[in-house]
Amino acid sequence: MMTEEDWFMAGIYIHIPFCKTKCHYCDFYKSTDFGAKTDFLSALKKEIEWRKRELDGERIGSIYFGGGTPSVLKIEEIREILSLIEVDYQLEKDVEITLEANPDDLTDSFLSGLKTTKINRLSIGTQSFHDHDLKSMNRRHNSRQAINSIKAAQQAGIQNISIDLIYGLPNQTLADWEANVEQAVALDVQHISAYHLTYHEGTVFYKYLKSGKIKELPDELSLDQFKLLLARLKSAGFEQYEISNFARNESYSRHNKAYWERKKYLGFGPSAHSFDHKTRRWNVSSLRKYLQAIEAETSFWETEILSEQDQYNDYMITSLRTKWGISRSYLHANFEPKFHHFFQEQAEKYLISKHMRFEDDVYRLSTEGLFISDKIMEELFYIE
Ligand SMILES: C[S@@+](CC[C@H](N)C(=O)[O-])C[C@H]1O[C@@H](n2cnc3c(N)ncnc32)[C@H](O)[C@@H]1O
Ligand code: SF4
Numbered sequence: 001m002m003t004e005e006d007w008f009m010a011g012i013y014i015h016i017p018f019c020k021t022k023c024h025y026c027d028f029y030k031s032t033d034f035g036a037k038t039d040f041l042s043a044l045k046k047e048i049e050w051r052k053r054e055l056d057g058e059r060i061g062s063i064y065f066g067g068g069t070p071s072v073l074k075i076e077e078i079r080e081i082l083s084l085i086e087v088d089y090q091l092e093k094d095v096e097i098t099l100e101a102n103p104d105d106l107t108d109s110f111l112s113g114l115k116t117t118k119i120n121r122l123s124i125g126t127q128s129f130h131d132h133d134l135k136s137m138n139r140r141h142n143s144r145q146a147i148n149s150i151k152a153a154q155q156a157g158i159q160n161i162s163i164d165l166i167y168g169l170p171n172q173t174l175a176d177w178e179a180n181v182e183q184a185v186a187l188d189v190q191h192i193s194a195y196h197l198t199y200h201e202g203t204v205f206y207k208y209l210k211s212g213k214i215k216e217l218p219d220e221l222s223l224d225q226f227k228l229l230l231a232r233l234k235s236a237g238f239e240q241y242e243i244s245n246f247a248r249n250e251s252y253s254r255h256n257k258a259y260w261e262r263k264k265y266l267g268f269g270p271s272a273h274s275f276d277h278k279t280r281r282w283n284v285s286s287l288r289k290y291l292q293a294i295e296a297e298t299s300f301w302e303t304e305i306l307s308e309q310d311q312y313n314d315y316m317i318t319s320l321r322t323k324w325g326i327s328r329s330y331l332h333a334n335f336e337p338k339f340h341h342f343f344q345e346q347a348e349k350y351l352i353s354k355h356m357r358f359e360d361d362v363y364r365l366s367t368e369g370l371f372i373s374d375k376i377m378e379e380l381f382y383i384e
Helices: 034-050 075-088 108-114 131-136 143-155 174-186 204-211 219-235 254-260 287-296 308-319 328-334 337-352 367-371 373-380
Strands: 010-016 059-067 090-101 121-127 161-167 191-196 239-242 245-247 265-268 273-275 279-283 301-305 356-359 362-365
Touching (some): 010 254, 034 265, 090 254, 161 219, 219 239, 239 254, 265 279, 308 373, 328 337, 337 356, 362 367
Parallel strands (some): 121 161
Antiparallel strands (some): 265 273, 273 279, 279 301
């Protein structure tokens, strides 16, 4: 249950733009050249300091190290970044601090080191528990390492663990996927993110798809995988709080939740985004340009002032697929009548077809609605 106080909490995202190798599906900004890591860390610290006034004393409820691969940082480097943030920003007492980690980096010494820092949540990029999937994705770990890294993190005393899985993979059978979900449940983690594979332009998988080397999974099989995921995780006590996110005992990711609740956040590092209700800013997706600009003290970002139409469309994107849904009073309080009239008109047929429900002032997708959420989203978008 969110209190009014929570509403004012902001978030911090830190993009660590290094990966030891590149996975075939991934289009997050990263470099495999670690030569500039020291320069990057100095530049990052400058950005953290320079932007301290942007949140104007607002308290920080979550910090998220994403990537790239934040687990390539040394414990000392993580500690230094966090200490600097603590000096320059006002952190909540129970601030949630997540580190994204690759299974092959989670050695016993790294994990015991992490326990001496303020990191209190790990998001482990497992992706699959099948060696053939991991190989085809060009992951650096195998299935045994994925399982062992999760158990090792638990044994090290990290209590809040999330794992990432990908379904809809080329050639992935329903039985393959079922075994992944079973294994995830058996590991007794607090949170699971399960994403359907997206073919991003520029990735190896995209190239393979275009050349016919791999084929997209048939829609019916993808849908069956999604249905299986929902049913199995529900029976294992996970609550689906967003289309791809599942939590036990309300262990929602505060970072994601803040994003969906349209709280302010600052993003540091190349390609990181920031949001302050009225504007979006995105840092340049180039480590070289980022370093040069910080050195020269010039700008390294673009800013977009959000029109009312952008803000309405943003609200649709961030709310529709969550269990918190779209609030009618929020729509009425924040948008001109033409937007809520448009919404109501568009939503009507989905309320009749039961893809959407309206309860306690909130519009939410039903399970059937989640299956066609892309289509519904498209129709709720206001384009002048
Ligand atoms: C920033 S990425 C990876 C973090 C970490 N470096 C790792 O590989 O474990 C966060 C998550 O997004 C998901 N992801 C990335 N690209 C994807 C794609 N094309 N389709 C579906 N999921 C994707 C993966 O599950 C991944 O773990
Ligand atoms: S999935 Fe993770 S490790 Fe793989 S390329 Fe993307 S950010 Fe790097």
